[in-house]
Amino acid sequence: MTTDKDVAISVRSLDVAFDDKIILDHLDLDIMRGEILGVIGASGSGKSVLTRTILGLVPKRSGTIEIFGQDIDPLPEAERRVMEQRCGVMFQQGALFSSLTITENIQLPMRECLSLSPSLLAEMAMLKLEMVGLPRDAAGKYPAQLSGGMTKRAALARALALDPEILFLDEPTSGLDPIAADAFDQLILTLKASLNLTVMMITHDLSTLHTACDRIAAIAGGKIVAIGTLQDLLSSQHPWVKAYFEGERGRTIFADRIVRTDVAAA
Ligand SMILES: Nc1ncnc2c1ncn2[C@@H]1O[C@H](COP(=O)(O)OP(=O)(O)OP(=O)(O)O)[C@@H](O)[C@H]1O
Numbered sequence: 001m002t003t004d005k006d007v008a009i010s011v012r013s014l015d016v017a018f019d020d021k022i023i024l025d026h027l028d029l030d031i032m033r034g035e036i037l038g039v040i041g042a043s044g045s046g047k048s049v050l051t052r053t054i055l056g057l058v059p060k061r062s063g064t065i066e067i068f069g070q071d072i073d074p075l076p077e078a079e080r081r082v083m084e085q086r087c088g089v090m091f092q093q094g095a096l097f098s099s100l101t102i103t104e105n106i107q108l109p110m111r112e113c114l115s116l117s118p119s120l121l122a123e124m125a126m127l128k129l130e131m132v133g134l135p136r137d138a139a140g141k142y143p144a145q146l147s148g149g150m151t152k153r154a155a156l157a158r159a160l161a162l163d164p165e166i167l168f169l170d171e172p173t174s175g176l177d178p179i180a181a182d183a184f185d186q187l188i189l190t191l192k193a194s195l196n197l198t199v200m201m202i203t204h205d206l207s208t209l210h211t212a213c214d215r216i217a218a219i220a221g222g223k224i225v226a227i228g229t230l231q232d233l234l235s236s237q238h239p240w241v242k243a244y245f246e247g248e249r250g251r252t253i254f255a256d257r258i259v260r261t262d263v264a265a266a
Pocket residue numbers: 018023041042043044045046047048049050
């Protein structure tokens with residue numbers, strides 16, 4: 001039995017629209033503490049909008065969002081800032097500041113929210129670099145001097161700067177070669193276990209869904225149309241979810257797990 005204590009984020013009847021274009025339509029979602037939830041959906045289905053709305057970066061039309069049991073809307077500014085610090089975000093493409101070194105990028109949230117001495121700031125940034133498996137000599141480099149995989153790790157280090165309890169990742173393995181993508185998945189799993197993180201991850205990477213995600217949620221038509229384990233989604237009869245997993249790529253990766261209802265019925 002799940003209780004409120006098990007739920008990290010609870011979204012109820014969430015409506016988001018831009019002008020008259022409805023993006024999220026009475027969407028309900030629970031993200032459980034300590035899980036990695038993968039979010040899938042067609043391009044433009046509202047995955048990023050959902051993340052950004054949870055983070056308070058996009059206004060909602062109606063509905064409620066609770067983080068650790070607290071409705072964010074009525075919170076006074078100071079408490080809202082504390083809540084924001086419990087959430088770390090790694091946006092698509094990393095979104096590091098190109099004119100700042102990796103250390104300066106990681107220190108940015110620390111400077112904004114904590115008052116630490118320069119030596120402690122330096123020590124903390126180095127700790128985060130080590131956490132994500134970056135070499136010490138990456139510290140003084142600029143984002144353009146790093147490989148794609150290293151840039152993702154640097155962005156992850158910045159997302160972890162304030163020791164968040166919830167981590168939001170937007171397509172963390174996109175653009176990485178399969179070896180670097182596998183290594184990134186393993187890093188997320190290790191960090192989740194060692195830091196007791198809850199992770200909401202938008203991904204199109206079928207291998208990541210298989211390796212890293214405890215549950216997967218699919219968005220279509222502004223709602224969550226399927227949610228559960230990979231096996232649950234492989235058995236979903238929703239047309240988009242079926243097409244997603246039973247397309248050429250899905251069939252190659254999950255060949256032994258897809259239940260062919262047409263064959264089973266024959
Ligand atoms: N600030 C905004 N103003 C107007 N429309 C927006 C805004 N942000 C997003 N949209 C629209 O909302 C829809 C959902 O966008 P969103 O970025 O959430 O898609 P997505 O599912 O993350 O897609 P992708 O997989 O391509 O990243 C799109 O049609 C997009 O154009």
